[in-house]
Amino acid sequence: MKKTALHPSHLKYNAKMVEFAGYEMPIQYSSIKEEHHAVRNGAGVFDVSHMGEIQIVGKEASDLVDYIFSNNVRTLTAEQIQYGFMLYEDGGVVDDFLVYKINDQSYLFVVNAANKDKDYEWILKQNTFDADVIDKTDQFSEVALQGPRSEAILQSLTETDLSSLRTFTFTECTIDGETFLVSRTGYTGEDGFEVYGGHEATRSLFERLIDDYDVTPCGLGARDTLRFEAALPLYGHELSAEITPLEAGLSFAVSFEKEDFIGRKALEKQKEEGLRHRIVGLELLDKGILREGYEIYKDEDRIGRITSGYLSPTLEKPIAMALIDRPHTKKGTEVEIKVRKRMLKARVRNKKFLA
Amino acid sequence: MKVPKNLYYTDTHEWVKVDGDKALIGITDFAQNELGEIVFVELPEESDPVEKGEEFSAVESTKAASEIMSPVSGVIVEVNNELEEAPELLNEDPYKYWIVKIELEDESELETLKDADAYQKLIEE
Incomplete structure (x- = not known):
């Protein structure tokens, strides 16, 4: 280890x-x-310190970053930071992370520790540009x-x-x-x-x-x-290869104004056709605590699962984020959660838990 | 880590205190320490029957839920409702605060449980 x-x-x-x-x-x-x-x-x-740092450097560094990153890094000046995603062609997420722009020819990606090796391989595979990809994690x-x-x-x-x-x-x-x-x-x-x-x-x-x-x-x-x-997503929970940024409610970090980027077509199609499911907030109405992985039901049909859940230390209330099929994602919808042998009542709410 | 001599123990870190034909069930000092601060205890219903090895309760810390398995078979004759309002009591004194009282169906089941020395060895591994 x-x-x-x-x-x-x-x-x-x-x-x-x-x-x-x-x-x-x-x-x-x-x-x-x-x-x-x-x-x-x-x-x-x-x-x-376990977070991964990958540097993209070279004459065409901006072009490479622009092509693999969902947000518009061309709007950044030096010493600015942007949140966004690397996406697969089908719109699923390779990773979510911050990009630090050092200058036009140098960017630093600070990526999830568990995804670092996968990210590095992915970037190398997409790199047809005049740019170098350097794993700086250990430095x-x-x-x-x-x-x-x-x-x-x-x-x-x-x-x-x-x-x-x-x-x-x-x-x-x-x-x-x-x-x-x-x-x-x-x-x-x-x-x-x-x-x-x-x-x-x-x-x-x-x-x-x-x-x-x-x-x-x-x-x-x-x-x-x-x-x-703070309703911040965690890769593997609210985002994954199977959950797109649009489904996670994070479209603010996807720029449809900029030129082509990997995953764009899939997301545009998803936008046009409508989402099948979405990440929502939940509050438990019965006593208990909602935990990741618990299944969610409406009238006996399984309609989703909890992606993260806790007894909120700040609010002292059991709340959760969950991936739920539409149209049950509407605020105020009452659903049932399977907690061990019991079915507990919960209600769909916004994710602004601390507001 | 405290392991009182007069109790029986399970591999899954429950303790059993025999009181006539009844058994008090709780979680060990090792269990509460592993869990961290306990913020919720899911209590079963009184008069529910339980089988040895059956999950009948759950103790939850901030981080995770941990299921509690019954060390013996019988009928739950009393649940410790104090834990509903004050689950942290299980951290403060895990051997004083029991979770349920079970009327023993088969006293010979106690022989399948660990004594203090055997349990001490288990948690040292």
């Missing part, structure tokens, strides 16, 4: 470790609930500092004015004497930063944040409850 450079720190802070995407990663330190609330109300820091460590206190904390460690670093932009900056790439991004629904740097420098920063700034170390458990409450 692979280990990140921060592995010794996880042991030092008494993390419970699990296998995730081939890495030994912290699932929690104190408790998922405590870590979750720390990010909503203060600040938490995550080791996300960086990465931490995510998330929560309303993040800016004040990080600001006290750098000369760079972070108040002017807008959401979905990045910059190079010196923190504690070391050079990092810092972006105003995250996966929690809170303000925060993702910080990329050398292995030792990132490990020191991680410990400094915890020891000197009272930042809570957070594991993959809280990372998932936080992204879930």
